[in-house]
Amino acid sequence: MALSKLQRTRLARVLNYEDARRLAKRTLPRGVFDYVDGGAEDEVTLRRNTEAFQELRFRPRMGIWVAEPAVSTTLFGQHVSFPVLTAPCGGMRLVHPQADVGVARAAASAGTIHVVSSASGFSLEEIAESSPDRHWFQLYRYRGRGGMENLVHRAKAAGYQAIVVTVDIQVGAKRERDWRNGFSYSMRVNVANALRLGPQLARRPFWLARYILDGMPFQLANTAGMTPDAVPMALPEMTSAGSHSPTWDDVAWVRQNFDGPVLVKGVLTAEDGRKALDMGCDGLVVSNHGGRQLDGAPATMDVLPEIVEAVGDQLEILADGGVRRGGDVLKALALGAKAVLLGRPYVWGLALGGQDGVAHMVEMVRTEMQRSMQLMGCSSIHDLDRSWLMPPGNALNRSGILPD
Numbered sequence: 594m595a596l597s598k599l600q601r602t603r604l605a606r607v608l609n610y611e612d613a614r615r616l617a618k619r620t621l622p623r624g625v626f627d628y629v630d631g632g633a634e635d636e637v638t639l640r641r642n643t644e645a646f647q648e649l650r651f652r653p654r655m656g657i658w659v660a661e662p663a664v665s666t667t668l669f670g671q672h673v674s675f676p677v678l679t680a681p682c683g684g685m686r687l688v689h690p691q692a693d694v695g696v697a698r699a700a701a702s703a704g705t706i707h708v709v710s711s712a713s714g715f716s717l718e719e720i721a722e723s724s725p726d727r728h729w730f731q732l733y734r735y736r737g738r739g740g741m742e743n744l745v746h747r748a749k750a751a752g753y754q755a756i757v758v759t760v761d762i763q764v765g766a767k768r769e770r771d772w773r774n775g776f777s778y779s780m781r782v783n784v785a786n787a788l789r790l791g792p793q794l795a796r797r798p799f800w801l802a803r804y805i806l807d808g809m810p811f812q813l814a815n816t817a818g819m820t821p822d823a824v825p826m827a828l829p830e831m832t833s834a835g836s837h838s839p840t841w842d843d844v845a846w847v848r849q850n851f852d853g854p855v856l857v858k859g860v861l862t863a864e865d866g867r868k869a870l871d872m873g874c875d876g877l878v879v880s881n882h883g884g885r886q887l888d889g890a891p892a893t894m895d896v897l898p899e900i901v902e903a904v905g906d907q908l909e910i911l912a913d914g915g916v917r918r919g920g921d922v923l924k925a926l927a928l929g930a931k932a933v934l935l936g937r938p939y940v941w942g943l944a945l946g947g948q949d950g951v952a953h954m955v956e957m958v959r960t961e962m963q964r965s966m967q968l969m970g971c972s973s974i975h976d977l978d979r980s981w982l983m984p985p986g987n988a989l990n991r992s993g994i995l996p997d
């Protein structure tokens with residue numbers, strides 16, 4: 594009881610994503626915070642994702658009173674109360690014991706969808722039960738085709754509405770913060786690890802107590818029945834035999850074996866957008882894995898227009914990477930995305946308050962979105978197009994005020 598009051602007080606202080614990040618940093622051990630917060634190598638792509646959003650400018654229309662901006666939409670015929678889904682994030686049991694179940698419940702009660710990671714902390718069946726009709730499944734390839742097929746069959750049986758095939762983890766990236774911290778979420782509990790991580794953990798006694806009470810879960814729940822070397826992402830070396838992200842051949846297999854919508858996550862070029870279309874996919878997620886894989890990959894907002902132009906009239910296009918504010922959602926929609934996935938901000942919320950913390954962050958994005966629409970004179974997300982954004986480049990140059 595006292596703890597939940599503390600949680601509520603803490604959440605009340607979270608006015609924006611940066612507050613959540615700062616408090617999450619004080620809550621989580623360094624290794625866990627950095628695992629969530631960090632990216633690959635120099636983190637150029639990680640930073641560029643948010644910069645690209647910040648560089649986009651609205652072209653607001655004045656003198657229009659919008660009482661209730663319309664933000665609901667449908668994705669493959671499924672109604673969502675607003676176009677923000679929660680992104681698949683593995684390792685969440687380290688962040689909070691409620692992990693994916695808390696996230697899925699928060700997303701469902703907000704009227705949206707959680708994309709459940711293959712690397713979830715609870716089994717895909719447990720998560721499906723916690724949020725009926727409101728979950729898609731994100732697919733990795735564990736132990737060759739066999740592990741992947743196992744997950745697809747189970748996702749089908751558990752009633753997942755769509756499969757999102759992530760194609761950008763060919764190998765584990767060089768995430769230097771994780772390497773330095775000696776962190777891996779498939780670590781074993783043993784003396785060596787206890788000695789190595791002890792000092793970080795001792796500084797976060799609340800987290801440690803919570804984690805011990807949760808039974809110190811290190812295992813990826815969905816691979817529990819598979820052989821140990823099937824478990825991927827054993828950072829720093831993720832790849833064990835066959836445990837890399839699916840290839841286009843695997844996408845073709847999924848397409849043949851799953852009746853619902855199939856999306857490819859990790860598309861960054863028009864060419865791959867066309868490929869997804871040729872493979873019979875229904876949608877795609879423009880994503881660079883939140884800057885956690887190939888450093889030097891473009892920001893998603895930099896490439897979204899070319900992908901929309903190539904396949905936007907035939908595929909439902911979603912995007913993620915750097916969505917921090919409700920206004921960012923509007924910018925992605927104006928560039929042609931149908932919806933976005935929220936990543937790190939909800940994970941920081943999870944660290945602070947479990948399901949309530951996720952709900953707090955999701956609701957914050959929704960209210961920011963609606964307020965920005967009122968300030969823009971935009972009554973419906975379905976009206977958003979490029980005319981609501983300044984063309985790229987220096988605005989003063991374009992208006993002829995400054996010489997080129």
Ligand SMILES: Cc1cc2nc3c(=O)[nH]c(=O)nc-3n(C[C@H](O)[C@H](O)[C@H](O)COP(=O)(O)O)c2cc1C
Binds near residue numbers: 684
């Ligand atoms: C801690 C963490 C774990 C992630 N795990 C997965 C995963 O298991 N599968 C996946 O497809 N993407 C994963 N991602 C990438 C997210 O789905 C999403 O693409 C990314 O977080 C978006 O960037 P943003 O968090 O900066 O907005 C993960 C991201 C984070 C931060």
